[in-house]
Amino acid sequence: MACCVNMFGSLRMRLVSFVLPATVLLICGSSRGGDDKIPLTARAEAGSSSVGSEQDVPTPPIDKQHPLFLPLQEAYKSRISLKNVKDYQADFTKKELMGRRLLTTNMNLKLRQEPFSVYLKFVNPNAGREVIYVQGRNKNNLIVHEVGIKSIVGTLELPPTGPDAMSDNKYPVTMIGLKTMLDKVIKQWETEGKLGEVKTQKYPDAKLPSGEECVAYESLHPTPREEFPYHITRLWIEKKSNLAIRVEQLGFPQRNDKTPPIVEEYTYSKLKINVSLSDRDFDKKNPGYAFP
Numbered sequence: 001m002a003c004c005v006n007m008f009g010s011l012r013m014r015l016v017s018f019v020l021p022a023t024v025l026l027i028c029g030s031s032r033g034g035d036d037k038i039p040l041t042a043r044a045e046a047g048s049s050s051v052g053s054e055q056d057v058p059t060p061p062i063d064k065q066h067p068l069f070l071p072l073q074e075a076y077k078s079r080i081s082l083k084n085v086k087d088y089q090a091d092f093t094k095k096e097l098m099g100r101r102l103l104t105t106n107m108n109l110k111l112r113q114e115p116f117s118v119y120l121k122f123v124n125p126n127a128g129r130e131v132i133y134v135q136g137r138n139k140n141n142l143i144v145h146e147v148g149i150k151s152i153v154g155t156l157e158l159p160p161t162g163p164d165a166m167s168d169n170k171y172p173v174t175m176i177g178l179k180t181m182l183d184k185v186i187k188q189w190e191t192e193g194k195l196g197e198v199k200t201q202k203y204p205d206a207k208l209p210s211g212e213e214c215v216a217y218e219s220l221h222p223t224p225r226e227e228f229p230y231h232i233t234r235l236w237i238e239k240k241s242n243l244a245i246r247v248e249q250l251g252f253p254q255r256n257d258k259t260p261p262i263v264e265e266y267t268y269s270k271l272k273i274n275v276s277l278s279d280r281d282f283d284k285k286n287p288g289y290a291f292p
Contacts, residue, residue: 056080062193067200071217072193075186075235081242082179087112087277090245090268091210092120096170097251097263103168109268110281111177117282118173121289122147130289133160133173134282142173143284145291154292155284170264181266182244185235189219192228197221206236208246210269213239216246224252231260238271245271 057080060072092109095102105126110119115135122129128147132138141157142165158165160172192198199220206216214236221228231253236246246267250260284291 066193067198068189068193071200072189078237078242078244079182085273088273089275090271093267095262095265098168110277112277119282132282181247185247195227208269
C-alpha cells in the first residue's frame with residue numbers, strides 16, 4: 001500500500017487518479033465512477049475472465065459460481081508472477097481520503113524485497129524530499145531529509161508508525177509495495193466471496209496514461225453494508241508482466257455525490273523489475289541523493 005513520513009506537518013503520499021479506459025456503464029443504478037476526469041473507454045465484460053490451466057494456481061475458497069471466483073483466480077496468478085520479482089523501480093502515485101481531504105502525492109520509488117528496503121523521492125508536493133527505510137537497519141527507523149526551510153534540521157530518524165510519519169498517512173512505509181497492495185485486495189475478495197450482493201466486470205483493454213496495457217477486474221456492491229468496506233474495487237493487472245500495478249477503492253455515494261468518492265488509489269507506473277538494486281540504493285551516502 002503506502003505511506004511515509006511527515007515532519008513539521010505532513011509527508012503526504014496520496015495516489016493520483018489514473019485512467020481506466022472503459023465504456024461508461026451503470027450497474028444497479030450506480031455510476032461506475034472514480035474521477036470525473038477519467039475517461040472510461042474500454043469494453044466491459046460482466047463476470048467473465050480467462051483462467052488458464054496453471055496447476056500451481058490455488059483454488060479460491062469460495063463457490064465456483066460466485067462472481068468473484070474468476071477475478072480471484074486472476075489475482076492469484078498475478079501473485080504467483082510477483083514471486084519472481086526481487087526488486088523494482090516505479091513512479092508511485094497515491095491518493096487517500098483522510099477525513100474530508102483527498103490527498104495526492106507523486107514519488108519516485110525503489111523497492112527491494114530482501115531485506116525489505118524502500119527509497120522514495122518526492123515529485124509533488126514537497127519536491128526533493130527523500131525517505132529511506134531498510135528493515136533491520138537504522139534501528140528500523142526512517143531516514144528523512146526535508147526540503148526548503150525545513151531542511152535546516154538536517155537528516156532525521158523517525159519511527160515508521162510514529163505520529164510524524166503517520167500524519168496524513170493511512171499506512172506506514174513498511175506496507176508500501178506491490179505485494180501488500182495485491183494481498184489486501186485478495187483478502188478482501190476472499191471475504192466478500194462468502195457473501196452475496198456483488199457484481200463483477202472485466203475490462204480487457206484498460207490502459208494507464210503512461211502507456212501500460214492492462215486487464216482491470218472490478219467488484220461492485222450495490223447496497224451499503226457493514227461487511228463491505230468499499231462500493232467499488234478495481235484491480236489493474238498489466239498484460240506484459242501479469243503484475244497488479246494499480247488498485248482503486250471507491251466508497252458508497254453520499255447524498256450529494258455525483259460519483260462514488262475515492263477512498264484509496266495506488267498506482268505503480270513505468271515499472272522496471274529486477275534491476276539489481278543494491279545496498280547503495282538505500283544508503284543516504286549515495287552521491288545521487290541529496291541527504292545532508
